[in-house]
Amino acid sequence: MFLTIKNVSKEFPGRDRSEIALSNIDLDVKEGEFVSILGPSGCGKSTLLSIVAGLTTPTSGELILQNNPIKGPGKERGMVFQQAALFPWLSVEENVMFPLQKELSKNAARELAHKYLSMVQLSNYTTHSPHELSGGMQQRVAIARALAMDPALLLMDEPFGALDEQTRSRLHEVLEEIFLETKKTILFVTHSIQESLKLSDRIVVMGTQPGRILDVIELDFPRPREQTRAELLPYEVKIKSLLKAEIDKVVEKELQHAASR
Numbered sequence: 001m002f003l004t005i006k007n008v009s010k011e012f013p014g015r016d017r018s019e020i021a022l023s024n025i026d027l028d029v030k031e032g033e034f035v036s037i038l039g040p041s042g043c044g045k046s047t048l049l050s051i052v053a054g055l056t057t058p059t060s061g062e063l064i065l066q067n068n069p070i071k072g073p074g075k076e077r078g079m080v081f082q083q084a085a086l087f088p089w090l091s092v093e094e095n096v097m098f099p100l101q102k103e104l105s106k107n108a109a110r111e112l113a114h115k116y117l118s119m120v121q122l123s124n125y126t127t128h129s130p131h132e133l134s135g136g137m138q139q140r141v142a143i144a145r146a147l148a149m150d151p152a153l154l155l156m157d158e159p160f161g162a163l164d165e166q167t168r169s170r171l172h173e174v175l176e177e178i179f180l181e182t183k184k185t186i187l188f189v190t191h192s193i194q195e196s197l198k199l200s201d202r203i204v205v206m207g208t209q210p211g212r213i214l215d216v217i218e219l220d221f222p223r224p225r226e227q228t229r230a231e232l233l234p235y236e237v238k239i240k241s242l243l244k245a246e247i248d249k250v251v252e253k254e255l256q257h258a259a260s261r
Protein backbone atom coordinates (compact mmCIF):
# COMPACT_ATOMS: atom_id res chain seq x y z
CA MET A 1 0.00 0.00 0.00
CA PHE A 2 1.23 3.53 -0.84
CA LEU A 3 0.03 5.20 2.38
CA THR A 4 -1.34 3.45 5.45
CA ILE A 5 -2.86 5.35 8.35
CA LYS A 6 -3.25 2.85 11.16
CA ASN A 7 -5.38 3.47 14.24
CA VAL A 8 -4.31 7.11 14.52
CA SER A 9 -5.65 9.22 17.38
CA LYS A 10 -4.80 12.75 18.42
CA GLU A 11 -5.64 14.39 21.70
CA PHE A 12 -4.91 18.05 22.46
CA PRO A 13 -4.64 18.97 26.13
CA GLY A 14 -7.16 21.74 26.97
CA ARG A 15 -7.79 24.13 29.85
CA ASP A 16 -10.73 22.17 31.36
CA ARG A 17 -10.53 18.89 29.49
CA SER A 18 -8.54 17.52 26.60
CA GLU A 19 -9.90 17.61 23.07
CA ILE A 20 -9.97 14.37 21.09
CA ALA A 21 -9.36 15.77 17.62
CA LEU A 22 -9.04 12.33 15.99
CA SER A 23 -10.14 8.94 17.19
CA ASN A 24 -8.92 5.66 15.67
CA ILE A 25 -8.43 6.73 12.08
CA ASP A 26 -7.72 3.86 9.68
CA LEU A 27 -7.20 4.62 6.01
CA ASP A 28 -5.28 3.10 3.11
CA VAL A 29 -4.46 5.23 0.07
CA LYS A 30 -3.35 3.66 -3.21
CA GLU A 31 -0.69 5.17 -5.43
CA GLY A 32 -2.21 7.59 -7.94
CA GLU A 33 -5.46 7.97 -6.01
CA PHE A 34 -7.25 11.27 -5.37
CA VAL A 35 -8.72 11.04 -1.89
CA SER A 36 -10.75 13.85 -0.33
CA ILE A 37 -11.27 14.29 3.38
CA LEU A 38 -14.66 15.91 3.86
CA GLY A 39 -16.37 16.94 7.07
CA PRO A 40 -17.74 19.75 9.21
CA SER A 41 -15.62 22.37 10.90
CA GLY A 42 -13.52 20.99 13.74
CA CYS A 43 -13.75 17.30 12.78
CA GLY A 44 -9.97 17.04 12.54
CA LYS A 45 -9.39 17.24 8.77
CA SER A 46 -6.45 19.64 9.03
CA THR A 47 -5.04 17.76 12.01
CA LEU A 48 -5.08 14.53 10.00
CA LEU A 49 -3.36 16.19 7.03
CA SER A 50 -0.79 17.76 9.33
CA ILE A 51 -0.05 14.35 10.86
CA VAL A 52 0.48 12.88 7.37
CA ALA A 53 2.73 15.88 6.59
CA GLY A 54 4.75 15.02 9.71
CA LEU A 55 4.09 18.47 11.20
CA THR A 56 1.92 17.10 14.05
CA THR A 57 2.70 13.98 16.06
CA PRO A 58 -0.21 11.60 16.68
CA THR A 59 -0.98 10.63 20.28
CA SER A 60 -1.18 7.01 19.13
CA GLY A 61 -1.17 4.96 15.96
CA GLU A 62 1.22 4.80 13.03
CA LEU A 63 1.62 6.01 9.47
CA ILE A 64 3.52 4.24 6.74
CA LEU A 65 4.36 5.94 3.43
CA GLN A 66 5.98 3.82 0.71
CA ASN A 67 7.11 1.30 3.34
CA ASN A 68 8.68 3.92 5.61
CA PRO A 69 7.18 5.15 8.88
CA ILE A 70 6.33 8.86 8.92
CA LYS A 71 8.38 10.44 11.71
CA GLY A 72 8.47 14.07 10.56
CA PRO A 73 8.29 16.19 7.43
CA GLY A 74 9.93 14.88 4.25
CA LYS A 75 10.39 16.08 0.70
CA GLU A 76 8.38 13.17 -0.71
CA ARG A 77 5.34 15.08 0.68
CA GLY A 78 4.35 18.46 -0.74
CA MET A 79 1.84 20.72 0.95
CA VAL A 80 -0.54 23.40 -0.34
CA PHE A 81 -2.49 25.49 2.21
CA GLN A 82 -5.55 27.72 1.96
CA GLN A 83 -3.30 30.79 1.75
CA ALA A 84 -0.64 30.69 -0.95
CA ALA A 85 2.04 32.07 1.43
CA LEU A 86 4.30 33.35 -1.36
CA PHE A 87 7.35 35.48 -0.66
CA PRO A 88 6.16 38.99 -1.63
CA TRP A 89 9.65 40.22 -2.49
CA LEU A 90 10.28 37.43 -5.02
CA SER A 91 8.81 37.13 -8.50
CA VAL A 92 6.46 34.29 -9.44
CA GLU A 93 9.26 32.18 -10.96
CA GLU A 94 11.61 32.91 -8.05
CA ASN A 95 8.95 31.72 -5.61
CA VAL A 96 8.75 28.40 -7.42
CA MET A 97 12.54 28.19 -7.81
CA PHE A 98 13.25 29.00 -4.17
CA PRO A 99 12.97 25.48 -2.66
CA LEU A 100 14.64 23.92 -5.73
CA GLN A 101 17.86 25.89 -5.50
CA LYS A 102 19.30 23.82 -2.68
CA GLU A 103 19.75 20.93 -5.08
CA LEU A 104 19.72 22.42 -8.57
CA SER A 105 21.64 25.09 -10.44
CA LYS A 106 19.77 28.35 -11.01
CA ASN A 107 19.17 27.55 -14.68
CA ALA A 108 17.87 24.04 -13.96
CA ALA A 109 15.60 25.42 -11.20
CA ARG A 110 14.25 28.08 -13.56
CA GLU A 111 13.59 25.51 -16.28
CA LEU A 112 11.64 23.34 -13.85
CA ALA A 113 9.75 26.34 -12.45
CA HIS A 114 8.67 27.28 -15.99
CA LYS A 115 7.52 23.73 -16.69
CA TYR A 116 5.18 23.74 -13.67
CA LEU A 117 4.08 27.35 -14.12
CA SER A 118 3.03 26.38 -17.62
CA MET A 119 1.10 23.42 -16.18
CA VAL A 120 -0.90 25.84 -14.00
CA GLN A 121 -1.27 28.18 -17.00
CA LEU A 122 0.88 31.01 -15.67
CA SER A 123 3.59 31.07 -18.34
CA ASN A 124 2.87 34.73 -19.03
CA TYR A 125 3.31 35.78 -15.41
CA THR A 126 6.72 34.37 -14.49
CA THR A 127 8.31 37.77 -13.79
CA HIS A 128 5.28 39.30 -12.04
CA SER A 129 5.21 39.97 -8.31
CA PRO A 130 2.70 38.00 -6.20
CA HIS A 131 0.75 41.21 -5.41
CA GLU A 132 0.07 41.66 -9.12
CA LEU A 133 -1.82 38.35 -9.21
CA SER A 134 -5.39 37.46 -8.17
CA GLY A 135 -5.96 35.06 -5.25
CA GLY A 136 -6.63 32.19 -7.67
CA MET A 137 -3.42 32.90 -9.59
CA GLN A 138 -1.42 33.05 -6.36
CA GLN A 139 -2.84 29.69 -5.39
CA ARG A 140 -1.76 28.29 -8.79
CA VAL A 141 1.79 29.50 -8.04
CA ALA A 142 1.64 27.66 -4.69
CA ILE A 143 0.53 24.50 -6.51
CA ALA A 144 3.36 24.88 -9.06
CA ARG A 145 5.85 25.36 -6.20
CA ALA A 146 4.68 22.17 -4.49
CA LEU A 147 4.66 20.17 -7.75
CA ALA A 148 8.13 21.35 -8.79
CA MET A 149 9.56 19.48 -5.78
CA ASP A 150 8.12 16.34 -7.42
CA PRO A 151 6.56 14.96 -4.22
CA ALA A 152 5.15 11.42 -4.27
CA LEU A 153 2.21 12.66 -2.22
CA LEU A 154 0.54 16.05 -2.57
CA LEU A 155 -1.29 17.24 0.56
CA MET A 156 -3.82 20.02 -0.02
CA ASP A 157 -5.58 21.72 2.90
CA GLU A 158 -8.65 23.54 1.55
CA PRO A 159 -6.53 25.07 -1.21
CA PHE A 160 -9.52 26.76 -2.87
CA GLY A 161 -11.42 27.61 0.32
CA ALA A 162 -10.75 31.34 0.13
CA LEU A 163 -11.64 31.76 -3.55
CA ASP A 164 -14.85 32.84 -5.25
CA GLU A 165 -17.08 30.24 -6.90
CA GLN A 166 -16.01 30.87 -10.51
CA THR A 167 -12.30 30.82 -9.72
CA ARG A 168 -12.77 27.71 -7.63
CA SER A 169 -14.52 25.92 -10.44
CA ARG A 170 -11.78 26.91 -12.94
CA LEU A 171 -9.11 25.65 -10.53
CA HIS A 172 -10.95 22.34 -10.17
CA GLU A 173 -10.42 21.89 -13.90
CA VAL A 174 -6.74 22.88 -13.64
CA LEU A 175 -6.17 20.49 -10.74
CA GLU A 176 -7.94 17.65 -12.50
CA GLU A 177 -5.75 18.18 -15.59
CA ILE A 178 -2.62 18.19 -13.38
CA PHE A 179 -3.80 15.04 -11.65
CA LEU A 180 -4.32 13.28 -14.99
CA GLU A 181 -0.97 14.49 -16.34
CA THR A 182 1.27 13.89 -13.30
CA LYS A 183 -0.57 10.87 -11.83
CA LYS A 184 0.28 12.17 -8.35
CA THR A 185 -1.37 10.76 -5.27
CA ILE A 186 -3.41 13.56 -3.71
CA LEU A 187 -4.92 13.91 -0.23
CA PHE A 188 -7.29 16.86 -0.32
CA VAL A 189 -9.10 18.45 2.63
CA THR A 190 -12.38 20.21 1.90
CA HIS A 191 -15.68 21.41 3.40
CA SER A 192 -17.36 21.29 0.02
CA ILE A 193 -19.40 18.28 -1.06
CA GLN A 194 -19.45 19.57 -4.66
CA GLU A 195 -15.68 19.92 -4.73
CA SER A 196 -15.16 16.42 -3.39
CA LEU A 197 -17.63 14.95 -5.92
CA LYS A 198 -15.90 16.69 -8.80
CA LEU A 199 -12.36 15.68 -7.88
CA SER A 200 -12.18 12.47 -5.87
CA ASP A 201 -11.69 8.79 -6.52
CA ARG A 202 -12.74 8.31 -2.91
CA ILE A 203 -14.30 10.62 -0.33
CA VAL A 204 -13.52 10.03 3.34
CA VAL A 205 -16.52 11.47 5.18
CA MET A 206 -15.61 12.52 8.72
CA GLY A 207 -17.73 13.16 11.77
CA THR A 208 -16.94 15.24 14.81
CA GLN A 209 -16.65 15.04 18.62
CA PRO A 210 -14.54 13.01 18.38
CA GLY A 211 -13.14 13.36 14.84
CA ARG A 212 -13.63 9.99 13.15
CA ILE A 213 -14.37 8.38 9.79
CA LEU A 214 -18.08 7.90 9.17
CA ASP A 215 -17.85 6.37 5.72
CA VAL A 216 -15.61 6.10 2.67
CA ILE A 217 -17.38 6.65 -0.63
CA GLU A 218 -15.96 5.42 -3.91
CA LEU A 219 -16.64 7.38 -7.11
CA ASP A 220 -15.82 5.36 -10.17
CA PHE A 221 -16.62 7.97 -12.85
CA PRO A 222 -14.55 8.98 -15.86
CA ARG A 223 -12.64 12.27 -15.90
CA PRO A 224 -12.87 15.12 -16.64
CA ARG A 225 -16.02 14.98 -14.57
CA GLU A 226 -19.03 17.25 -14.75
CA GLN A 227 -20.07 18.35 -11.26
CA THR A 228 -23.66 18.40 -12.36
CA ARG A 229 -23.73 14.77 -13.59
CA ALA A 230 -27.00 13.19 -12.58
CA GLU A 231 -25.14 10.03 -11.50
CA LEU A 232 -23.42 12.01 -8.75
CA LEU A 233 -26.69 13.14 -7.18
CA PRO A 234 -27.32 9.98 -5.09
CA TYR A 235 -23.81 10.37 -3.64
CA GLU A 236 -24.52 13.97 -2.75
CA VAL A 237 -27.75 12.94 -1.01
CA LYS A 238 -25.93 10.20 0.90
CA ILE A 239 -23.13 12.53 2.06
CA LYS A 240 -25.61 15.22 3.11
CA SER A 241 -27.53 12.73 5.24
CA LEU A 242 -24.27 11.47 6.81
CA LEU A 243 -23.20 15.02 7.65
CA LYS A 244 -26.53 16.39 8.86
CA ALA A 245 -26.24 15.08 12.41
CA GLU A 246 -22.57 16.12 12.55
CA ILE A 247 -23.28 19.71 11.50
CA ASP A 248 -26.11 19.85 14.10
CA LYS A 249 -23.52 18.78 16.71
CA VAL A 250 -21.13 21.58 15.70
CA VAL A 251 -23.90 24.21 15.88
CA GLU A 252 -25.07 22.85 19.27
CA LYS A 253 -21.52 23.02 20.66
CA GLU A 254 -21.04 26.59 19.42
CA LEU A 255 -24.38 27.68 20.96
CA GLN A 256 -23.46 26.08 24.30
CA HIS A 257 -20.10 27.80 24.20
CA ALA A 258 -21.73 31.19 23.47
CA ALA A 259 -24.27 30.68 26.31
CA SER A 260 -21.56 29.84 28.85
CA ARG A 261 -19.62 33.09 28.24
Ligand SMILES: Nc1ncnc2c1ncn2[C@@H]1O[C@H](COP(=O)(O)OP(=O)(O)OP(=O)(O)O)[C@@H](O)[C@H]1O
Pocket residue numbers: 012013019020021039040041042043044045046047048191211
Ligand atom coordinates in the same frame (compact mmCIF):
# COMPACT_ATOMS: atom_id res chain seq x y z
N1 LIG B 1 -2.84 22.98 18.18
C1 LIG B 1 -4.03 22.71 18.72
N2 LIG B 1 -4.24 22.82 20.05
C2 LIG B 1 -5.41 22.51 20.61
N3 LIG B 1 -6.49 22.10 19.92
C3 LIG B 1 -6.36 21.99 18.60
C4 LIG B 1 -5.14 22.28 17.91
N4 LIG B 1 -5.30 22.06 16.58
C5 LIG B 1 -6.58 21.66 16.44
N5 LIG B 1 -7.22 21.61 17.65
C6 LIG B 1 -8.61 21.18 17.89
O1 LIG B 1 -8.78 19.93 17.24
C7 LIG B 1 -10.06 19.88 16.60
C8 LIG B 1 -9.87 19.59 15.12
O2 LIG B 1 -9.30 20.74 14.49
P1 LIG B 1 -8.97 20.80 12.93
O3 LIG B 1 -8.44 22.15 12.61
O4 LIG B 1 -8.13 19.63 12.57
O5 LIG B 1 -10.41 20.61 12.30
P2 LIG B 1 -10.89 20.85 10.80
O6 LIG B 1 -11.85 19.76 10.49
O7 LIG B 1 -9.72 21.00 9.90
O8 LIG B 1 -11.65 22.24 10.95
P3 LIG B 1 -11.89 23.40 9.87
O9 LIG B 1 -12.64 22.78 8.74
O10 LIG B 1 -12.71 24.42 10.61
O11 LIG B 1 -10.54 23.91 9.45
C9 LIG B 1 -10.75 21.21 16.88
O12 LIG B 1 -11.62 21.05 17.98
C10 LIG B 1 -9.61 22.13 17.22
O13 LIG B 1 -10.03 23.12 18.14
